[in-house]
Amino acid sequence: MLTLNKGMLFIRCSRYEYLVKKGSMSNYSFHLKDEDKTGILEALFEKTDFPVPQERLAEELSNKISEPNEKYVSDLLEQLLEIEVMLECPNAQQIEKPVCIMTDLEQVSVIQDIFEKGGYSAQLLVLDDANHNEQFISLNHNEAASEKLEPFEYVILFKNHFSPGTFYQANKLCLEQNKKLIIAYLDGSEGIIIPLLNFAQVGCYNDFEILRESSFYNLLDYQVMKERLLQQDKVQPTSHPLHFHMLVNQTALLLNQYMQFSSLNYYAYSMDFERMVNTKTRLLKFPKCPSCQSDKNLVHAFI
Numbered sequence: 001m002l003t004l005n006k007g008m009l010f011i012r013c014s015r016y017e018y019l020v021k022k023g024s025m026s027n028y029s030f031h032l033k034d035e036d037k038t039g040i041l042e043a044l045f046e047k048t049d050f051p052v053p054q055e056r057l058a059e060e061l062s063n064k065i066s067e068p069n070e071k072y073v074s075d076l077l078e079q080l081l082e083i084e085v086m087l088e089c090p091n092a093q094q095i096e097k098p099v100c101i102m103t104d105l106e107q108v109s110v111i112q113d114i115f116e117k118g119g120y121s122a123q124l125l126v127l128d129d130a131n132h133n134e135q136f137i138s139l140n141h142n143e144a145a146s147e148k149l150e151p152f153e154y155v156i157l158f159k160n161h162f163s164p165g166t167f168y169q170a171n172k173l174c175l176e177q178n179k180k181l182i183i184a185y186l187d188g189s190e191g192i193i194i195p196l197l198n199f200a201q202v203g204c205y206n207d208f209e210i211l212r213e214s215s216f217y218n219l220l221d222y223q224v225m226k227e228r229l230l231q232q233d234k235v236q237p238t239s240h241p242l243h244f245h246m247l248v249n250q251t252a253l254l255l256n257q258y259m260q261f262s263s264l265n266y267y268a269y270s271m272d273f274e275r276m277v278n279t280k281t282r283l284l285k286f287p288k289c290p291s292c293q294s295d296k297n298l299v300h301a302f303i
């Protein structure tokens with residue numbers, strides 16, 4: 001089944017010419033011209049009910065244009081599909097994506113809602129060390145957790161607070177299985193998204209943490225907080241629901257980009273909700289990271 005791309009405007013300039021625009025600033029802006037003056041564009045944009053199967057559309061268009069020509073119509077449809085003026089209607093099987101999301105029980109419904117609306121079919125696993133049912137995952141049980149992550153290409157970890165202990169465990173598991181890991185969390189009023197899609201290129205979570213810590217001016221206070229959180233993975237009751245929504249939405253959008261284009265994998269993102277500033281940080285691989293590099297004898301002071 002084919003449909004017109006609902007994200008685009010098709011503006012009639014004449015019977016034989018239409019302007020295609022996505023938005024005022026978008027690069028996606030061009031004219032479609034019916035050089036042979038067959039009336040095919042008018043028939044397509046103004047006299048067709050969508051969605052419609054491709055063969056029926058080709059037949060209908062052939063009947064409506066001045067000089068019926070099957071090849072002309074089918075070539076045009078192929079071109080319009082290529083430039084995404086027309087799209088194949090997604091069906092349930094096509095949007096099946098190998099994504100697994102790990103999070104705390106309190107966040108499940110929010111994440112599920114956002115991902116379902118975005119058309120993702122992701123498997124949600126609840127972080128829980130006590131429960132060993134199918135929908136739960138305990139990162140403390142390495143083997144069982146590895147088995148649960150095995151079928152997935154992407155693993156996303158959502159936390160609504162800074163949870164270094166959980167991040168180390170997820171990092172280790174995904175390194176062992178070479179999974180594409182995205183860690184997204186709230187740290188007070190800041191949302192952080194770390195896409196670790198290729199450990200060999202961008203390093204692992206430990207590399208990011210060292211990089212982030214190197215920029216802190218209040219390092220000592222931070223270390224006290226981190227030590228505390230490592231001992232007790234405490235949920236901060238102050239995190240704002242809207243901030244978490246933003247974090248999940250942004251992560252879902254990024255995931256969509258990563259699945260379509262492989263070249264955008266090099267940055268971590270920060271959304272600072274106190275100052276309302278969004279920034280990105282180039283991910284750097286440290287040459288002697290004990291987690292993802294060969295020298296296992298070197299240990300970062302806080303790993």
Ligand SMILES: [Zn+2]
Nearest residue numbers: 204207289292
């Ligand atoms: Zn590393």
